[in-house]
Structure formats: structure tokens, C-alpha cells
Amino acid sequence: MRINKIIYLLFCVAVLTPLACTDLEEKVLDETIGEGLLDDPTNAESLVAPAYASLYFVHSGPGGFWGISQHTSDETMGPTRGTDWDDNGVWRVLHTHQWDPFHREVEKAWNDLNNGVARSNVALSRLAAFPESADITRFKAELRFLRAYYMFHINDLFGQTPFRSEDDNDFVTPPTVLDRRGAADFIISEMDAIINDLGTKAEVPYGRISKGAARMLKAKTLLNYEVYTGEAKWGEAVTACDEIINSGEYAINDDYFANFATNNEQTAGDEAIFVIQYDRATRTADAIRFWCMTMHYNQDIGVDGFSPWNGFTTVAEFYDKFDPADERLTDDRIRSTHGINLGFLEGRQVGVNGDSLTDRAGAPLIFTKEVPLFGANESQGIRVVKYTPDNESGIQDRGANDFLVYRISDVYLMRAEAHLRNGNAGSALSDVNTLRQVRNVPDLTAATLDNILDERGRELYWEAHRRTDLIRFGKFQDAWAEKNGSTPNANLFTIPQAALDVNPNLTQNALPGGS
Amino acid sequence: MSIKFYAKHVYLLLAMCLASSMIYAQTTVTGTVTSSEDSEALGGVTVVVKNTQIGAFTGEDGSFTLNVPDPNATLLFRYVGYQDQEIALSGRTTLNVTMQSDFALDEVVVVGYGTVRKSDATGAVTGLKEDDFNVGVITAPEQLLQGRAAGVQISQNGGEPGAGSTIRIRGVGSVRSNNDPLYVIDGVPLSGSASTPDASNFSGIDAAEAKNPLNFLNPSDIESIDILKDASATAIYGARGANGVVIITTKKGQAGKGALSYGTFVSVSNVLNQLDVLSADEFRAAQRDVQTFFNTDADPNNDITDDQLAARDFGANTNWQDEIFRTALSHQHNLAFSGGSNSTTYRASLSVLDQEGVVINSGIRRYTGRINTTHKAINDRLKVQMNFTTSHVQDDRAPIGSTGGFEGDIIINALRLNPTMPVRNPDGTLFQPQDNENRNPVAFSALTSDEVTTLRFLGNLSAEFEIVEGLKAKVNYGLDNARSDRAYNASPNRFDQTGNGGRSVIANRVLASELLESFLTYDVYQGDHGLNLLAGYSFQSFNERSSLIDRTNFATDEITGTNAIGLSSDEGTAPSSSAQENELQSFFGRVNYSYQGRYLLTATFRRDGSTRFGENNKYGNFPSFAGAWKISEESFMQNVKALSGLKLRAGWGLTGNQEIPNKLSLESVGVLVDNNGNNTGNAILNGNTFNSGLGLNRVPNPDLKWEQTRQINVGLDFEFLDGRINASVDYFDRVTTDFLLEIKAPDPAPTTNVFTNVDGEIINRGFEFAITSVNVDKNDFRWMTDFNFTTISNTVEGLPVTRINTGRASGQGLSGTLVQIITNDEPIGTFFGREWTGFDENGVSTFADADGDGTADQVVLGNPIPDFTWGINNTFTYKQFDLSFFINGVQGNEIYNNTANSVFTRVGLATTRNTSPDAANSAESFGNALSFSSRFIEDGSFIRLNNATLGYTFDASNVEWLSNLRLYVTGTNLLLFTDYSGFDPEVNTDANENNVPSIGIDYSNYPSARTFLFGANINFN
Helix, strand or coil, rough: HHHHHHHHHHHHHHHHHHHHHCCCCCCCCCCCCCCCCCCCCCHHHHHHHHHHHHHHHHHHCHHHHHHHHHHHHCCCCCCCCCEEHHHHHHHHHHHCCCCCCCCCHHHHHHHHHHHHHHHHHHHHHHHHCCCCCCHHHHHHHHHHHHHHHHHHHHCCCHCCCECCCCCCCCCCCCCCCECHHHHHHHHHHHHHCCCCCCCCCCCCCCCCHHHHHHHHHHHHHCHHHHHHCCCHHHHHHHHHHHHHHCCEEEEEECHHHHCCCHHHHHHHHCCCEEEECCCCCCCCCCCCCCCCCCCCCCCCCCCCCCCCCCECCCCCCHHHCCCCCCCEEEECCCCHHCCCCCECCCCCCCCCCCEECCCCCECCCCCCCCCCCCCCCCCCCCCCCCCCCCCCCCCCCCCCCCCEEEEHHHHHHHHHHHHHHCCCCCHHHHHHHHHHHHHCCCCCCCCHHHHHHHHHHHHHHCCCHHHHHHHHHCCCCCCEECCCCCCCHCCCCCHHHHHHHHCCCCCCCCCCCCC | CHHHHHHHHHHHHHHHHHCCCCCCCCCCEEEEEEECCCCCEEEECEECCCCCCCCEEECCCCCEEEEEECCCEEEEECCCEEEEEECCCCCCEEEEEECCCCCHHHHHHHHEEEEEEEHHCCCCCCEEEEHCCCCCCCHHHHCCCCCCCCCCCCCCCCCCCCCCEEECCCCCCCCCCCCCCEEEECCCEECCCCCCCCHHHCCCCCCCCCCCCCCCCCCHHHHEEECCHHHHHHHHHHHHCCCCCEEECCCCCCCCCEEEEEEEEEEEEEEEECCCCCHHHHHHHHHHHHHHEEEEECCHHHHCCHHHHHHHCCCCCCCHHHHECCCCCEEEEEEEEEEEEEEEEEEEEEEEEEECEECCCCEEEEEEEEEEEEEEEEEEEEEEEEEEEEEEEEECCCCCCHHHHHHHHHHHHHCCCCCCCCCCCCCECCCCEEEECCCHHHHHHCCCCEEEEEEEEEEEEEEEEEEEEEEEEEEEEEEEEEEEEEEEEECCCCCHHHHCEEEEEEEEEEEEEEEEEEEEEEEEEECCEEEEEEEEEEEEEEEEEEEEEECCCCCCCCCCCCCCCEECCCCCCCCEEEEEEEEEEEEEEEEEEECCCEEEEEEEEEEEECCCCCCCHHHEEEEEEEEEEEEHHHHCCCCCCCCEEEEEEEEEEEECCCCCCCCCCEEEEEECCCCCCCCCCEEEEEEEEEEEEEEECCCCCCCCCCCCEEEEEEEEEEEEEHHEEEEEEEEEEEEEEEEEEEEEECCCHHHHHHHCEEEEEEEEEEEEEEEEEEEEEEECCCEEEEEEEEEEEEEEEECCCCCCCECCCCCCCCCCCCCEEEEECCCCCEEEECCCEEEEECCCCECCCCCCCCCCCCEECCCCCCCCCEEEEEEEEEEEEEEEEEEEEEEEEEEHHHHHHHHCCHHHHHHHCCCCCCHCCCCCCCCCCCCEEEHEECCCCEEEEEEEEEEEECCCCCCCCEEEEEEEEEEEECCCCCCCCCCCCCCCCCCCCCEECCCCECCCCCCCEEEEEEEEEEECC
């Protein structure tokens, strides 16, 4: 009996011991919880970095913001080539203005831009608690610029800009939505508010936001103000451009393709106002893939095993806008190292050693101007290689070229347009010809809206400006190759259904009505 | 249940605890009850004094003690599966009774933390014994069940030896969370995680489909598998019960004379069918058509000269499928011995399986060992049990799978490679096409090795002590540890690696789980009342670790790269590792009450807490209630002779699902990374120095709570002709709410998506029907039939988002195409896209445009959920011969044939890819696009002669040392009737998007095999 009791007791102990409960506190073993990491003022610059890093996502192809800005314009086409590049029609519906709220690249653009806003906000909310210093003040101004920059594009693409202030950390509740005027006014007021906190180009490290970038964003907003609100602000747009040009910090680079070279942080001279920096050593998001998505599979730029994607082309009518002598059309400086020319690639293609290239079936590789949107063969369509393919990067779809978001040539054309629309044709002509003279093309005799738009195309092709330009010039609904036209609804993209589902404050934009 | 009854039992319990007993001043009758079948003691037999409420149950040893008011009373013995027996006492005080068994023995089914007689079960439980299992080359236990149980759909994900399976009990109940059932092996619930490193965390590697985590079990060690299907049965497993529970019980030793058994088989397998592609000569003819087409079209630039045409002909005649498929030999050996005394029993087993795959250089080798022992002490009041198993599994994987891209997959290459290319160069070396497009699959396979070695240990130690009669306490400690190493080597001689200098990857994964459970059970029978109580506590922790080294640039192929990873001259990707753990803590209880053996009630409750959920919802409560009424026991049914058993069951319960990633309730700040671990917040800020961006990687959701599944089950069990025919029919209504889903965060938010509980319902409703019948039982001949049938309808309702997309198509020209949606009023996994209407006059695909807006409409194209599934097994025994054949079928599901979409069109011929004769002879243009549409959605219905076995058992009565010898021949996967054009309609390629699983997609699947197997089982005396 005694032993029974002992056993009984032992059992009770064995049974009851595990009842000493755990509190189920989750332990994280492979992540830094980072307690205090974001509240440490010495990390201020690392908090700023993600807001910059979103630029990599926004401006890298083939899709997303860059893709939907290009493919819906008359500059770019993504033809389906036999077994390749169908991708369930995502490129074709952009070209024909037939997208819907489920378009994956439109959704990617929305996500990338909104993520940029959110990252800026996260950093701003933390920086607000840091002790004041010159650096912190400048960082905050940079973040406010970046937030406004992403919002500018959300507003431009979608016309509705969901907005949280940096103090709003409740990411579950749907935020309020700014309408087009609201967003535009917010951006202008933000640029005015931060201009004194930003440094001049000389004062800030290369690649960082300076006063010039803020003036440019303000100028862009004013230039498009009529599109957004119906109310024109041409005079203010001229003033904003004047401030950039008169700052004396920038000058048009007379070597056009040097702006896009692999070492363009040196060769672009004073052209750049706002750049996205890339380097070879480190993977920065998807970096510049612009050459991969256009060159033929067999154009290996002298790198063994490199095979581009043979995708996008330009549109024949757009190519025809160029004077054959225009130095922006083609340039042979990398022929011996890459086999290709820069600019527009047309006709017979050769390798680095000068031998003719063939397509995959063995026929000579000859890029032709005409290209159908569907059922194209491998060699149809003129390719566009604006940024020098980096054949020393080790990863050939990336390169060290910095991407020029804003540059001074654009400012001259913007001011020309604002002058013209403001009734000052003389100043407009002078601004356009200032640029044309540097590009070694004959002066225009008169500035018209049409030839300013064309000049913008020739100067700024494949830099993601064209869609906004065509809308501002009222030409976005026009027909061009393989596109029959669309309705004014096309000026706004449909809001991604997934985003609409979770924010009842958004209302869907109409379908573009293209064909 | 009256208060009086309660009070009585509380008193009884107290009385017992004080180790005293009440003595009634009446005649005490004692005795034992045995079975006529095997003379074994029968426990749980109801013994009642006729026409009174006085009664008792027999104990496990068959003994009973009953206080009888009248020494001449008549006792009624009743036990389901046996014929009722009435015996007049006539003054006797000792009574030994032998009960005549009914036709079918009443089975015991294992439920959570205990067993219950099938006839007393209130929930929907299917119990399968060894005789019910599938025969064949079995690598994982669920293959034993395939097609055998109503409501349980099991399909192999592919034909690779040891491939994973998709198991859905009563439909697909969750969008994103795991849909696999919980496995409990000898009382130890297993973690749902994969035990081998998969390719998903290192891109560009070819073999992707996850291997089966249950491969470590030796199927011949399994005694029974019980499947808990409805919530009243699974709710005792609470948070992990929503997808059903599969309880595996391994064989234990028996007291008495020892037994030694040996089982072996040798098998021969061949691929079930090859896909039809152009022969070399047909391909040459097709290339001439290509030339004619391009030389007569309007574009002179694309003309193909005769020289160019000639260059497309490499002069050989190769059937690439013949080159990569082979006749595969496999063999297995099992040795087991068992025995014991009255106090100690043991069983030990060893097994070896060496299975070749039907694709070259693939296979699995498995070694397992198991020791199960039981020891009883202190007058059998203490029972200690140990079950240990360890296994070593080595997988040789073939480079097949969607993550390798079009070029890294030998199935796709075998289907589409130019058949005029040779396997070898004239000098005997392997031919390798010198381009980025084509791969000789034989060379690719020879120059790639991918070996996964998994060592797994599962053991548990339990002790059960009977404190007083009927009251038992049990402690169970379990340990599960799996360690897996993957060594992937791509030779620098492989053409695509020549620029790279080869690639070698070492990936490791460690999975460890620890379980501690203790519970009390109390059984009491008093008169008409039977009560069984359970209360317990459980704690389980799960730990997962993995690491990865991925290197390129090996100077030599002399040494396998993974053996000397330091020889890599390139840093490659940085090595990585991860470690995660989570814990579950639970309290559970159950009450079983029976009245007069015919009214049965069960109530269970489990409270589960998990580290995965936030402060506000750590714990979830999961109750269930069920009742059963044995109608046939009622007096008014006694005249219905043919219907010997009829039971009505009804149950309701809530279960949960917590299969979401860890850490979601916690904020994560740090260097910004995406799901693949790539930095996303780094930027160059000062000159050329890089700044690691800090920010919010995860926005915490402290309100995250358990996904809930509510299930109602109503069932009827029938028994005709004293058990000769048994049938059951069940209706279930299973609704999942609050599902855990990653949806878009309301922008602008730091992360694109957030995990949240989404309002909405996933509804699975259906019927299950199962029947077992002894059709003939005469002299030496017996014929039995088992049939099961299940119908399920699946619908999603109330989803607040318009669509959730998944089903990522693979192949060139299909990038980023998502073919499946989850949307309201449609089943999960609905195929969605354009409806193909044929070719226009130019051979270009046309699509339906019902609304006439000029663009093809996106419409529902079908869904992968079958309308019904069924299985039928017939067993014949004649003298010493036995013959069985098993047929199963699936009806009404659609499959997206992604392989056909990317290979079997006419378009590929233009770029010298091979295709099917149907495509080559079609009106399709060489310039058509490979777009996804209904053209590639196919009916996945099939009927399969799954298994046929002929056996002969030798009469060993005159051989002293032999107790039994059986020889058998089995054919598996013998016949397949289907309209599906791929290798096999039973397919499930992982094509998830953002971790939302895909269903019913076929891309580059390892083909299934037809196997003939010759085996022997010997039992020695």
C-alpha cells in the first residue's frame, strides 16, 4: 500500500509537471527584431535609403511604371513573336489601350509607387523624433521630395492618390484619397516648403535630391496642372523652369549618348538633375534591363553565354519623326566592342567581329521597320538601345549606367512649351532651338505644339515621359501602328482591383476603350 | 443525464480513490466472456440482468462481476459484432460464456487519445487495417489508402519514386493555409513541414516538387490507419484538426510464442505511356513545311534557304523519350520478429527498399528500423510503452520541375528536342547542342546529380498507470527529428554551365519536434450508463533550421563540387541560413456517455494556444458535440431480421487551422528584404558606397486569429444479414471562415500585402457512401466487395476581394500568366481565361467574345475539383488462392495541361522544336502565340485498374518450422482509361503564386509507372 502510494504520487508528479505552462511568447531566431534600430539617430541615413531604393523598382523595366508609360505610347511596342512574348497579352493590351483592372504591370506600377510613399513615410515618422541637425533637416526634405515624386506619378497615372501622413501608422484602416487637384496642390506646397532645406547640386553628394530636383517636380506639376484640374498655370511653369535654368547648375551635354554611358556619372556633365544610381558590384533591385528587353537573342555584346530577350521595338511612325542626320538617332561608338550601334537598331546586325548575325533558325538577322503586334517573327521591329549595354558588369542584364530621371534638356523643352501655350512663341522657339543647336540639327523656323511634342520625343525617347506628354498634347487617344485609337478614359489607368477591394475610398476609373 | 446519476458516479469515484468498495448485499456472479472465433477474452461486453437496469461491462480480460438480486435471473450478454446470448443463472455464481461472432467482427477504431468500438463511434471515422491496404511499391503510408476511404482524395503529385501526395479529406477547406491532414503516429502529431530541402529557396535548380515527408515510415510496420473526418472526431485535435486527422498505429508484439516473418518483393516498372511526338522523319517533313510557309509569305527576310534547312537535320533518328525512360527494377526486404511474455512484449523490424525510377538516374533507397516494446508491471496496473523508428532515405532526383526553366528540365527537353539530333557524338561523347535553347536530356541528366539524404528518428515513450479501477493516468513523451542534406552538382561540362564553371549547392534542413502530453481517463459502467472521461494537457514545440551554400566556378570536374565546395573560385551567392520555432500548448477533454448501449453522446473541447498568433488571440477554443442512436437495438426493430444493425450519427464541431508562417504577429524592422531574402531597400547614397536600407519588413497584426472550420455531419450505418453487408452514408457540411490570407494592404503601406483573417466562407458539402459486402461465402469460396463513393461541391462565398490569383504557368511566352482564381461563387482553383474557338483563316487562335467589345472575354474555364471519386475492390479467395483487384476513378475535374501549352503547338516547329503529330498536322499558323486558353484545359476524369493481386498461401501444417508462406503477384497501375492527353491525369505540379497553392496543373511531370511485382511473405514458427 505504501509503495502504491509512492507510485501514485510519482505519477501525479509526472502527470502534473507539464502543466507548468508556457506563456507561448514567440521567439524569433533568424531575424533581428531590431528593437531601437529605427530609433537610433546614427541610422538616419539608412532610414532614408529605402525611399531612394523604391526608385529602382519604379524605373526598371520591362513592366511596372516604366513599362506602362512606354507601351501605351507611340514609342514602344511589345510584339508577340511566335512562342515568345505572349505573356497572356499583357504587352499587347497596353499598346491597344485595352487594359483592365487586373493588368499585372499596372498593378506593379501602383504597388511600387505606393510602396515608395510608404517607405518615405516610415522614415519621416522616425526622423521626426531625432534631434534637429542640418543633416536631419536635409534628410527630411529629401524624403518629402521622394514622397511627392511617387505621388506625382500615382496622380498622373491613376488620378486618385491614397494618402497617409507620416504620423499615420495604422496600415489596416483604408486611408483617404486625394483627387487630382488635391494631389497636385499638395506636391506644389511640399516643394515650396522644402526648397530651403535642400542643398544645391554642389552641396549634396552625387545622386541625392537637390533644390534642382524639387524645382523640376514643381515645374512638371505646373506644366500638367491643366490636365489635372482644367486650370492652366503656364506662367508659373515658366517661372519654375527659369529657376532651374537660371541656377546655373545645369547645362545641356553636347554629347547626347554620353548621358547614358556606363560611367555617365562622369560623362553626363551637367545634364542630370535627378539620377538613380546603379553600380556593378551590388545588385540594386532589377537595375537597368533596358537593353535586354529589346536586343535579339544572338546579340551577345561580346559576352559569352549572354542572350538578351528579343522583345520590345519602337513603332515605325515614331522612328520616322527623326531626321536621318539627327545624332540622337544612331551612334557607332560601341560598334567595335559590342557589335551594335547606340540608338535605333535597324537593318542587318553584326557581331563584335563584324560578322553577320543570324536568327535562331539560321536566317540573317535584319531588323525591319514594320512589325505586327501579333505574330511577329524574330527579326521584325527596330530596337532601341539608349543606355550603353554594360558588357563588363558580370551580370549582363544589369549595368553601372545611372538612370536620368530629370535632365536639363527636358527643362528647355518644358519651358518652350509653357512659353508657347502662354502666348510667347518667340521665347518658345528660342528654347527649342537652343537644344537643337547642341544636337547639331537645323533650327526650327517656328515653334508649334506639334513640333515641340516631336522634339520631346526625339530627345526623351524611352525615358518614360511620352505617355504624360501625349496626354498633355491631346494625342494619347490617336491611332498609330496596330492601335486604332481609344477614348479620353485612357488618360487614366484603371485602379488595380486588388487595391480597390481594400480601400472603399477609391472609385474605379472607366475602361480605356481602345481597339 | 440526471443529477442523480452524476452524484452516484462522483461518489463512486471518491469511493474508489479511497481504495474501498461498496458491497451490495446480493448474490455476486463472476465469470469471463470469450470469443468463439479465437477464444480471446472479450472486453466491453454488456452484461445485464434481463428486464432490469442492473448491468456491467466486462473488463479487458473478459471478466465481469455482477450483483444479481435473484440467483435464478437470466443474464443477457450483448456485444456488437456478436450474437446476443441469454443465459439463465439457475443458481450458478460463476459463468464462462463463449459468444458467437456475427459475420463481421466489430472493429476498434482509434480516435484521439483512445480507442472506440466502431459501433460506438459517434463521429465519421474510417478505419483501415492491413488487409485493406493497397499493395505495391509503397514509399509512404497514404499510398496504402489511395481510393480506399470515402471522402479522402489522395493523388500522387507525380511518378517520381517517393513523390509527395496531395491528400484532401472532404475537400479543399483553406485558401492559403495547409490543406493537408494532421498525421498522428502512435500518439505523436507530426509537424506539417517538409523534411527535405526543396528548390524553392534556390532558383534555377531543376528538381522542384517536394518529396513526401512520410517516406520515413516502413509501410509494413503499420497495423492500422484511422481517418478522422468530421469535426466531432477531429475537434480533440483542435487547432490542427480542420483538414482531418490520419492516425497511424504501428504493429506491436503479442504475448506468447515468438514470431519471425520475412517479406520481400521484386518489381519491374515501365512508364505507363509515352506522349506522341514527331519521329525524326516526320520532323524532317514538318521542317520542309516550315520552309514552304516562310518562303511563300510576304516577308522575304524570313526565308529559309535549303542550306539552312539542311542544317536543321542532324542526321540521327532519336526517340528522346526512349532515351530517358527505362525499365526500372526495385526490390524490398522486410524482416520482423516479435513475441513476449505476459508482462513484456516486443516487436522489431528492419526493412530495405531500393526503388529505381522510370526516368534515368532517379530512384530512392530506404532503410528503416523499428522497435516497439510494451511492459506491464504492478499487477498490470502500469503499462510502459516505447516505440522507436529510424530511417535513412536517399533520393536520387532527376532534373525535372518547373523551377529549372524550360532548359533545365529533361522531360520538356525530351518532348521538344529535335529528334534528328544524336544522343552521342561519333566519338562516343555525349552530344550537346551548342545553343542556349536546346538540351540533350541524356547529357543533361548525366552531367547533373542531385542527391538528398534524409535521416529521421521518431520515438515516443509512454507510461500509463491505473490509479484505481477505471481511472488511468498517462504520460507520453515524443521526439521527432529529421535531418536532410541535399547535394546538387551541375558539372562544368554541362553546356549551360561552361560559362559558369559548374554549380554546386549544399542545402540542409533540420526539423525537430518535441511532444509532452499527459492525460487522465476514467471509465465507469453502471447499469444502463456508461461514462468515459478524458482530460489532458499537451505541449509541442517545433524547430526548423535550414542552410544553403550555392557556388559556381569549379576549376575541375574531377571532384564533385559539394564534396569540396572550397574549390569554387567564385563567391557566388552568399551562404544563408534560417531558424524558426513555434510552440503549441493545449488543454483538452472529452466526455463519452452511453445509455443502454444504444444512445451515445460525445462532447469534446480543446483549447489551443500557439506562438504564431498575437497577444490578442493566442488561444482558440474548439468544441464539438455528437450523438448516435443505435436504432436497431430498439425493441421495435427486433422484428426486422434482415437489418441487423442501424445507427444514426449526428455531430457538430469547430476546428482550426494555424498553418501560416511564423512571426506574423511581430513587427520586423531591419534591413529591408523581399520574400526571397533579396535586399530591397539598399541604395547608393554617398558616392559609390552602398547603404543598407532599414525599414519595416513586416507590419504586425496582433489581431490575427485562428482560421475556423465548422463541420456538421449526419450519417447512417447499416448492417444487413448479421454483418454480411455493412454500409454507411454520410452527409457533411464543412464551412471555413476567418481564413488566414495574405491580401493587399490598403496603400500606401510599407508592405504590399498583409496577413489577415478574411471574412468569407469556403463551403465543402457532400455525400460519402461506403459498403462492404460478402457476396459469396460457400465452402472454400469467398467473394467480398468494398465500394466507396464521394461527392463534393466546393464554393467560395463572401470573399471581400474580387480575385485571388494563382496557378503560375511555366514555359516560354507564358511568363507571368496566372491561370487560376479564387473568387466568389466558384470553387477554389477555378481556371479563368479566354475560351478558345479555333483558328482563323491565318491559323491564328480565336477566342470567344460574347459581349462583342472586340476583346476576348475572360471567363471561367472549369475547375480542378472532381464531381465525384470512387473506388471498388473485389477479393476472391478459393482454397489457398486469393485474388483481388482494385479500381478507382475520379470524375468531372479539369486539368490545365501546361506541358501541352508550351510544347504541343505547331508554333515550336518554326524554331526547330518538336511537337505532337496532332499539332503538326493542325491548321495552326507557325506565327501563332502560345497563350493560355481553354485550348489547354482538359477533362481529368479517369478510371484506373489500380491494383490486381493474385496470391497463393501454402499449407504449412506439416512443416514444423513454418507457420505460413504466401506468394503473390501484383500489378499496379495496369490500365488507365482517360481522355487526358498528358502522362497521367493524377497530377499536381506546384505552381503556387505568392504561396497560394495551385491545384490541377500539369507541367513537366515525372510520368507514372506500370509495375509488376513478385512477392513472398513467410512466417516462421
